[in-house]
Amino acid sequence: MRCPVCHFHDSKVLDSRPAHDGREIRRRRECLSCRQRFTSYERVEESPLWVVKKDGRREAFERGKILHGVLTACEKRPIPLETLEQMVDAVEREVRDRHPGEVSTRVIGEGVIARLRQIDEVAYVRFASVYRQFTDIQGFRQELERLLQSQRADGQP
Numbered sequence: 001m002r003c004p005v006c007h008f009h010d011s012k013v014l015d016s017r018p019a020h021d022g023r024e025i026r027r028r029r030e031c032l033s034c035r036q037r038f039t040s041y042e043r044v045e046e047s048p049l050w051v052v053k054k055d056g057r058r059e060a061f062e063r064g065k066i067l068h069g070v071l072t073a074c075e076k077r078p079i080p081l082e083t084l085e086q087m088v089d090a091v092e093r094e095v096r097d098r099h100p101g102e103v104s105t106r107v108i109g110e111g112v113i114a115r116l117r118q119i120d121e122v123a124y125v126r127f128a129s130v131y132r133q134f135t136d137i138q139g140f141r142q143e144l145e146r147l148l149q150s151q152r153a154d155g156q157p
Contacts, residue, residue, distance in 0.1 A: 003038065004036075006034040011029040015028040020089075024041050024042060024043040025041070027039065027040045046096065047101070049095070051102075051108065052102060061095075067084065070084050070116065072126075073126040077122060077123050088112075113131060124147070125147070129143070
């Protein structure tokens, strides 16, 4: 591992521990030349996952796009970033486990919506309004009515 300070090509590992739900290894290292300490992360290279868009185009899966959409829906809401990152991790794990190789945007979006609904109703409605592309107030109203009906079924006021 190359030192980020002096660019020497060798270092020793001082400490290793799991990170990010055990999907990565965090290593504390020390440069054998300048003695600078730094951290590196190691993870398994996953097979490519392709996302099939509504118009049939395919593009590489990008976790960051999901997180960006969720962050936008949760703007000014009291939701910790860690909670949102864990939610996106869960969506990615589910997608990779159930749809190896290729997945539709519909599957990803429904996974996000289901989880957002449990975390924050306002963020859920915001995300749903963009994801489901409401074209008029009627579609938005129907979504709100579904939300209220599910609350009543769950015994919430």
